[in-house]
Amino acid sequence: MSVKKIKVLIGKPGLDGHDRGAKVTALALRDAGMEVIYTGLHQTVEQIARAAVQEAVDVVGLSIMSGAHLPICQKLLELMKGEGIEEIPVVVGGVIPKQDIPKLKELGIAGVFPGGTPFDQIVDGIKKVIF
Amino acid sequence: MGVAKYIKDEKDAIKEVIYQSGIKVKPVYTPKDLAAIGFDYDKDLGNPGEYPFTRNLHPQGYRSRAWTTRQYTGFGTPQETNERFKLMISHGQTGLNVAFDLPTQMGYDSDDPKALGEVGRVGMAIDSLRDFEIAFEGIPLDRIGSGLTINAVASIMLAMYQATAEKFGYPKEKISATPQNDILKEMIGRGAWIFPVKQAVRLVGDSIEYSVKELPRCNPVSICGYHIRESGANPAQEIACAFEIAKAYIENVQSRGLAVEDFVGRFSFNLNVFGNLWEQIAKFRAARKLWAKMLKEEYGVQEKKKLFLRGLFGGGGSGLTKEQPENNIMRGAFYALGAALSGAQTTALCSFDEAYTIPTPRAALLSLRTLEILMDEVGLRDTVDPLAGSYFIETLTKQMEEKILDEMKQIQNVGGMVHAVATGFIQRKVTQQAYEYESGIQKGEYIKVGVNKYTEGSEAQTDVDLHEYNEQWADTQVASLNELRRTRDNREVQRLLKALKTAARDGKNVMPALVDCCRAYATVGEMAGVFRDVFGEWQEPSIF
Numbered sequence: 001m002s003v004k005k006i007k008v009l010i011g012k013p014g015l016d017g018h019d020r021g022a023k024v025t026a027l028a029l030r031d032a033g034m035e036v037i038y039t040g041l042h043q044t045v046e047q048i049a050r051a052a053v054q055e056a057v058d059v060v061g062l063s064i065m066s067g068a069h070l071p072i073c074q075k076l077l078e079l080m081k082g083e084g085i086e087e088i089p090v091v092v093g094g095v096i097p098k099q100d101i102p103k104l105k106e107l108g109i110a111g112v113f114p115g116g117t118p119f120d121q122i123v124d125g126i127k128k129v130i131f
Numbered sequence: 132m133g134v135a136k137y138i139k140d141e142k143d144a145i146k147e148v149i150y151q152s153g154i155k156v157k158p159v160y161t162p163k164d165l166a167a168i169g170f171d172y173d174k175d176l177g178n179p180g181e182y183p184f185t186r187n188l189h190p191q192g193y194r195s196r197a198w199t200t201r202q203y204t205g206f207g208t209p210q211e212t213n214e215r216f217k218l219m220i221s222h223g224q225t226g227l228n229v230a231f232d233l234p235t236q237m238g239y240d241s242d243d244p245k246a247l248g249e250v251g252r253v254g255m256a257i258d259s260l261r262d263f264e265i266a267f268e269g270i271p272l273d274r275i276g277s278g279l280t281i282n283a284v285a286s287i288m289l290a291m292y293q294a295t296a297e298k299f300g301y302p303k304e305k306i307s308a309t310p311q312n313d314i315l316k317e318m319i320g321r322g323a324w325i326f327p328v329k330q331a332v333r334l335v336g337d338s339i340e341y342s343v344k345e346l347p348r349c350n351p352v353s354i355c356g357y358h359i360r361e362s363g364a365n366p367a368q369e370i371a372c373a374f375e376i377a378k379a380y381i382e383n384v385q386s387r388g389l390a391v392e393d394f395v396g397r398f399s400f401n402l403n404v405f406g407n408l409w410e411q412i413a414k415f416r417a418a419r420k421l422w423a424k425m426l427k428e429e430y431g432v433q434e435k436k437k438l439f440l441r442g443l444f445g446g447g448g449s450g451l452t453k454e455q456p457e458n459n460i461m462r463g464a465f466y467a468l469g470a471a472l473s474g475a476q477t478t479a480l481c482s483f484d485e486a487y488t489i490p491t492p493r494a495a496l497l498s499l500r501t502l503e504i505l506m507d508e509v510g511l512r513d514t515v516d517p518l519a520g521s522y523f524i525e526t527l528t529k530q531m532e533e534k535i536l537d538e539m540k541q542i543q544n545v546g547g548m549v550h551a552v553a554t555g556f557i558q559r560k561v562t563q564q565a566y567e568y569e570s571g572i573q574k575g576e577y578i579k580v581g582v583n584k585y586t587e588g589s590e591a592q593t594d595v596d597l598h599e600y601n602e603q604w605a606d607t608q609v610a611s612l613n614e615l616r617r618t619r620d621n622r623e624v625q626r627l628l629k630a631l632k633t634a635a636r637d638g639k640n641v642m643p644a645l646v647d648c649c650r651a652y653a654t655v656g657e658m659a660g661v662f663r664d665v666f667g668e669w670q671e672p673s674i675f
Contacts, residue, residue, distance in 0.1 A: 020562070
């Protein structure tokens with residue numbers, strides 16, 4: 001019996017172009033057997049929400065380095081609600097100060113993986129928020 | 132990041148050492164190694180200040196002049212940045228290295244919806260000449276040189292810098308600006324690109340051509356192996372990519388009928404310092420030599436000074452860790468030591484807190500003090516190129532040369548750098564390496580103190596003071612922009628933007644039109660908007 005592959009959208013919202021983390025994580029998730037779609041750079045949250053609908057993904061992962069994670073996450077979650085896809089969990093990675101982790105969770109972010117989180121923890125974390 | 136692969140036996144003795152560039156290092160080097168590489172002092176090194184400049188660009192190195200220090204600075208509104216500039220200068224910094232926020236880097240005004248949450252965050256917000264007038268107020272622009280860390284819209288910022296200087300009464304012949312202006316590296320790493328490859332390279336060419344004719348003391352491009360290394364390239368690839376990028380710009384400007392001899396002396400480089408100490412030193416020595424040889428032999432450049440590989444060797448961001456962040460202070464000191472032993476002409480160091488935040492003033496000052504200690508306390512100015520003649524260093528320098536040439540060949544084989552970037556060839560390669568590297572760290576194949584060895588269990592809990600982002604900066608900036616739009620001569624601005632569009636469309640050099648637009652207080656978003664209309668935007672090749 002084949003198990004359905006987990007489908008992940010890796011989104012790079014906003015103007016920041018430091019995408020090493022997003023790309024490396026995409027490769028790690030793929031090696032862990034997931035299907036990964038990478039949006040490319042400079043995406044608006046609207047574009048990311050639309051891609052999540054079109055691709056019917058199981059989880060959305062955002063990579064944010066610029067420090068603007070709180071406003072970006074808030075806006076994306078609101079939009080996803082508007083699209084009726086608020087049940088898709090959203091996780092965030094990047095430069096995230098620890099005092100912001102509870103704030104992100106409060107907004108409704110399902111998982112936070114600050115820079116340096118080992119790949120297996122990200123993989124497990126994603127599985128956990130889906131199942 | 133670790134610095135090499137160390138293969139050990141069960142007693143922890145090192146059996147094999149392999150550097151990131153793929154060079155195996157022996158436990159002992161002797162005169163036989165120099166004989167094996169056919170070491171020839173005059174041909175391979177020459178005296179410092181003599182071709183091929185392996186040892187140093189200057190006959191006496193730091194004896195005649197210490198390195199220039201240029202810590203990367205800028206945040207918030209132009210007012211905050213101006214205060215920080217003055218602080219760094221008062222602490223002995225001799226040049227500026229200006230950081231711009233993301234909306235400015237991407238050619239959007241502060242009130243653009245895309246700028247939301249980003250105004251003044253990772254650098255200062257610049258919308259128009261009015262902001263530059265505030266940022267550079269009281270800075271002697273005829274004495275202090277400025278690196279402008281901006282790429283996609285570097286042509287706009289260079290024009291604005293000229294307009295600012297003129298406004299303050301400094302003739303354009305006296306100002307010294309180095310816009311980073313290396314768009315090809317943005318497409319490989321860092322990602323602040325806007326326009327398609329061909330048009331983007333044309334804008335770089337326009338600013339080089341204009342500088343050659345109008346701005347005698349400006350260095351219109353700083354080619355960044357730095358970010359390519361940060362994205363996953365090894366040290367040999369870093370240099371190879373930088374040189375192949377340089378060749379792409381050389382060829383663009385050459386095609387305008389300019390002789391390489393007349394402009395290549397304006398090129399400078401921004402190269403990285405983290406990693407294995409010896410490998411970095413060999414990298415810089417080999418790079419100086421190869422650059423001089425390439426310009427002389429392939430492009431027929433004659434004048435000595437135009438063969439110099441000048442630039443900033445510094446940073447080291449990817450070598451720093453989030454875990455046990457204070458360790459980064461020591462790491463930075465060793466990276467800077469490598470830069471000094473390599474004869475770096477200009478330097479800067481990432482601050483220990485950068486995995487968390489824009490550096491706080493205390494962290495930025497510690498970096499500056501690290502650089503000052505090297506120059507003033509421990510003897511690095513005593514003699515030039517102190518490692519010359521070492522059996523090991525000379526062998527390694529030669530091996531690095533070969534590795535760099537081999538990597539350059541691979542890029543040439545796919546049709547040169549413009550093609551390699553447009554197709555994603557380079558991006559694919561560095562991303563794969565970054566992934567393998569990261570996996571290696573997680574498996575403990577590369578040692579990183581505090582990350583996968585000597586961990587304390589609470590690394591992620593370390594408290595670092597954070598640079599506070601002030602939401603009010605955006606409000607202040609937008610209010611000032613609105614005020615500007617009300618008070619400037621809008622009809623004149625529209626007329627000049629139209630002239631800019633014509634120049635962009637007709638393939639004329641856009642710089643004079645940009646300077647006119649800046650003088651009339653056209654905004655960055657308006658000028659970049661003209662280019663967006665005419666050139667369109669780049670579509671990244673998919674690399675997965």
